[in-house]
Amino acid sequence: MSEDRKEDLLGILKMRQFEKHSKYLGIPTIIGRSKKVIFGALLDRIWKKLRGWKEKILSRAEKEILLKSVIQAIPTYLMGVYKLSAAMINDIQSAMSRFFWGSDEGKRRLHWRNWKSMCEPKCAGGMGFEDLSVFNDAFLGKQAWRLVKGEESLLGRVMKAKYYPNCTFLDSSLGYCCSYPWKSVWCSKALILEVMIWRVGNGAHIRIREDPCG
Structure with missing residues (x-):
């Protein structure tokens, strides 16, 4: 597009021109070798939220609600695109x-129960917190299912x-020098199968000899 055309569109749409976007919809556009550097911003955002609440004046029930409704919601969009590391x-x-x-x-106060048991449903004696690892796999599995059922989508x-x-998503291989989003979604293919x-x-x-049936 010519510069004159760009200027015309910017004037009509009342927009500004950016040379580079480090993030798009809260997701990093460039993922390098060090995933820890990229996802460190996610952890910092969570810490800022936690530090901003005056935990000493909150009851356990209030803390539970804040963790479930706010903190666990922060990484959900990112988990739909990238596989977060176990660390x-x-x-x-x-x-x-x-x-x-x-x-x-x-x-630190004594933790009377480990976090894994806290993620159990309340009917099973837990607190009903989300297991983020399972949550992450479920989000990526949803994206994989979209590729299975929506090959004609953009x-x-x-x-x-x-x-x-030259094949379907279910028959695809990971390949070499692939992007991190593709690797994340491809690894969830096992859940679909x-x-x-x-x-x-x-x-x-x-x-x-190859397809499951029942």
């Missing part, structure tokens, strides 16, 4: 655990053209 998820859950149990003059056409032009079966019909497209 990152552990840091987030440790921060929530410390906030829930509290501290006295910089010293997302499906772009991903197919770049990563698996665990529960996916063929409805036999006339059997024309079923590979007897």
